[in-house]
Amino acid sequence: MRVLAIESSCDETGIAIYDSELGLLSHALYSQIEMHAIYGGVVPELASRDHIRKSIPLIKQVLAEANCTSDDLDGIAYTSGPGLAGALLVGACLARSLAWSWDIPALGIHHMEGHMLAPLLENPAPEFPFVALLVSGGHTQLVEVSGIGQYQLLGESIDDAAGEAFDKTAKMMDLPYPGGPHIARLGANGNPDRFVFPRPMTDRPGLDFSFSGLKTSARNTILKCQEDGGLSDQDKADIAFSFERAVVETLAIKCKRALLQTGHKRLVIAGGVSANKTLRKKLHELMDKVRGQVFYPRPEFCTDNGAMIAYAGCQRLLAGQKDGEEIIIHPRWPMDQLPAVENHKESNNG
Numbered sequence: 001m002r003v004l005a006i007e008s009s010c011d012e013t014g015i016a017i018y019d020s021e022l023g024l025l026s027h028a029l030y031s032q033i034e035m036h037a038i039y040g041g042v043v044p045e046l047a048s049r050d051h052i053r054k055s056i057p058l059i060k061q062v063l064a065e066a067n068c069t070s071d072d073l074d075g076i077a078y079t080s081g082p083g084l085a086g087a088l089l090v091g092a093c094l095a096r097s098l099a100w101s102w103d104i105p106a107l108g109i110h111h112m113e114g115h116m117l118a119p120l121l122e123n124p125a126p127e128f129p130f131v132a133l134l135v136s137g138g139h140t141q142l143v144e145v146s147g148i149g150q151y152q153l154l155g156e157s158i159d160d161a162a163g164e165a166f167d168k169t170a171k172m173m174d175l176p177y178p179g180g181p182h183i184a185r186l187g188a189n190g191n192p193d194r195f196v197f198p199r200p201m202t203d204r205p206g207l208d209f210s211f212s213g214l215k216t217s218a219r220n221t222i223l224k225c226q227e228d229g230g231l232s233d234q235d236k237a238d239i240a241f242s243f244e245r246a247v248v249e250t251l252a253i254k255c256k257r258a259l260l261q262t263g264h265k266r267l268v269i270a271g272g273v274s275a276n277k278t279l280r281k282k283l284h285e286l287m288d289k290v291r292g293q294v295f296y297p298r299p300e301f302c303t304d305n306g307a308m309i310a311y312a313g314c315q316r317l318l319a320g321q322k323d324g325e326e327i328i329i330h331p332r333w334p335m336d337q338l339p340a341v342e343n344h345k346e347s348n349n350g
């Protein structure tokens, strides 16, 4: 089965073609980051308009790169939620219209399921079951994954997502959007002994997260530096180091707990923050200690992309799932409402 995918949930237009026998054939991404950067965050209306401009040229490009035409496609997958309503509607309307005119099925895919299954595009791919840590700009969740569509939410953030905390802390230090990679880069030159930020909710049982208090600690430290003669580049680096370390250690403590609770030895990390090198290193150390393994996507598939939607869509279309004729999006969509896929066939990742 060969599937074309459209991802348009936020500020990136991602298009890809995945073949169940041959693996990923082509993928392309257009990031709107530069356009939104001057506003310090994503402007939903501008995001929708840009998806309209970019989707069809990118679809033509990936078809050409995969050396195929619409006649070779067996289905279309698109992100139908969660995300920005207008941006989701662009992808949904386009996918459904193309599917109708090409007479093939279309299926709406959950964006976070896409992220969570992205490591299955890699070699070696994790086998089920595993624990997944999903860390993006909108979500921080720990999920027990027994198979495709067999998801048990173990814990989640009760306020800001990890990526959101990175972005907001970066903004307070006048760093560009999205702030995660900038904090990571600056923190590399930070003094590890100058500031200590809290590891929220690690002193009590449970697998939920909270990052807003950590963000407030960072804000108070920034204000103090400003009062003491201005926020210098070294201040920023020192704050970035301690902030990143606090987030990473908090995530690692909860991952360890989730692995103990479920008895699993495989950990998957996915979503934009899973590109963070300090987090990857920390989780490798953790999994070495418990003789387990950690899996994550290549950096370009940590952040939003079409390949993850093509992969998830292909598995579900293969199982015979498809949408009806109404165009439906889910700006909010709990992942445990997704139908299970029985007898998932291992994919070919080359």
Ligand code: KG4
Binding pocket: 010, 115, 135, 136, 137, 138, 139, 162, 163, 164, 166, 167, 178, 179, 180, 181, 184, 271, 272, 273, 274, 275, 276, 277, 302, 303, 304
């Ligand atoms: O998954 P994603 O591309 O979009 C959402 O679905 O939200 O995640 C974007 C988030 C942003 O908050 C960004 O700052 C964060 O991922 N991010 C990082 C890194 N790269 C991206 N955070 C920390 N370190 C990074 N290297």
Ligand code: ZN
Binding pocket: 111, 115, 136, 137, 271, 272, 303, 304
């Ligand atoms: Zn995402």
